Amino acid sequence: MRVLTAAIAALLSLSMPAHAELKFEGAARLIEQERRGLEAAAPGHLSKLATPVKQRGAKKVRYDKDWLASQPAPTGGKQWQCLAEALYFEARGETVKGQFAVAEVILNRVDSPRFPNTVCGVVNQGTGKKFACQFTYTCDGRAETIHEPAAYDRVGRVARAMLDGAPRSLTDGATHYHTTQVAPRWARVFHKTATIGVHKFYRQDYRVSKN
Incomplete structure (x- = not known):
């Protein structure tokens, strides 16, 4: 400037x-x-405008348990922890591909000016406000306790891979998702981009869906 x-x-x-x-x-x-x-x-969003977006796809990924198991034991700071916990509570029962897809949504939100510009900010947006939280586990009144350490280790590896630059090619820029058991009102107007496992994914651009 x-x-x-x-x-x-x-x-x-x-x-x-x-x-x-x-x-x-x-x-x-x-x-x-x-x-x-x-x-x-908004320091984060301004820096996104001034700094070229990191090239996606630098890290090769296979969406299967063998590839995931071959990765180093996951470690990281607060942002990694927030992403790993979100994947644990939201998608630990999903396939590896489904877990990566949910991680894509969270990171797509981080990149969008419509949402907070950190992983923890996205995950905890609306937490504590009735019917306002973005991720149900943060406001369902239950303690957020990890009871399945093996599952947490797996999603922790997914979180590490995504934060290290794994490609976001599964959901076509999705910023929302819901399980196939529900039908939220916003799904009628958002553009559906993918169905992976028990989740349907959407992009908030109001395009007419062909799916």
């Missing part, structure tokens, strides 16, 4: 009278203040 502002100032100074340069400097200060305000309000 500063480089762009300086370049504009240099060009305009060629044709501006001296008093106009003072007005431009004032405008430049306003632009810089606006940039700082945007960065403070």
Whole structure:
């Protein structure tokens, strides 16, 4: 932003009278203040606009248990933990492919300006508000306890692979999903992108579904 502002100032100074340069400097200060305000309000989303998106697909993945078992024991910080727990409570009974698909939705939301810009922010959005949470396990009144360590290890490997750059090619940019046992109202207007296991996936762009 500063480089762009300086370049504009240099060009305009060629044709501006001296008093106009003072007005431009004032405008430049306003632009810089606006940039700082945007960065403070939404630093993650602003950086997404300024930084090229990381190339997807750098990590080769096979959606089967043998490939998953061959991966290193999963470790990570808070964002990895939030993703692993979401997969455990939302999709531990799904196939490996289904677990990767749910992880795609969460990371697609992180990339969308419509949602929080961190994994933990996405997973916990609306938590504590009746009928407002985005992931049911965060507001169903039950303690979030891991009772199946083997299942948690598997989803932890899925979470690690996704955060390390595994491709998101299963759900065509989906930002929503639901089980085949329910039919939420939003599913009537969102674009259905895939059905994997017991989940149907949707993209929030209001396109007419062909499925």
